Amino acid sequence: AQSVTQLDSQVPVFEEAPVELRCNYSSSVSVYLFWYVQYPNQGLQLLLKYLSGSTLVKGINGFEAEFNKSQTSFHLRKPSVHISDTAEYFCAVQESPDNQGGKLIFGQGTELSVKP
């Protein structure tokens, strides 16, 4: 069975500092990988995804993530954060190809708090 572990439940950081949100997954098959952001009382918005090809993936709002197959990781990074990046971030996996109907398995989430 697939699982996702987000290693930090909370990450406080000062504005304009770099940040890394860590995600590890386990799966016996190939996977697609995703990062979503959730603002309070809202649904999930896709930040970026890894399907195949280049292991460095760039997303919206200046975020990027690197797929590391040997370490089964997909860490999210941003070189300089803004107050508006304060939100909950979720890493998710999906079996590749989507023989399981495309359902996503999510991590527990990381709360990013950006302070002035």
Next chain:
Amino acid sequence: DTGVSQDPRHKITKRGQNVTFRCDPISEHNRLYWYRQTLGQGPEFLTYFQNEAQLEKSRLLSDRFSAERPKGSFSTLEIQRTEQGDSAMYLCASSSPTGLGGYGYTFGSGTRLTVV
């Protein structure tokens, strides 16, 4: 198209009452998913439909839960005899016909259920 719509946004109900939520997916999407998200956790898969067929149900979906998608368009999720443990955000998502690697996987804003 305005994306995935969920109604109501918030629902407060007394323990033991029945509640029903509605999800209107993006019109050309043939897959529809329901997830449940409790406080401080990532979303958990409940069930999904391809057109009107319900193809998978999670073990989380007890006998008190039922989901339908009668005409392959909107879907409803009903919870009978609600319990306090049912309090959560219920998220709906839909995906595009290709369904490859999460392409077109769009979430609604969710229905927050509070059972008192």
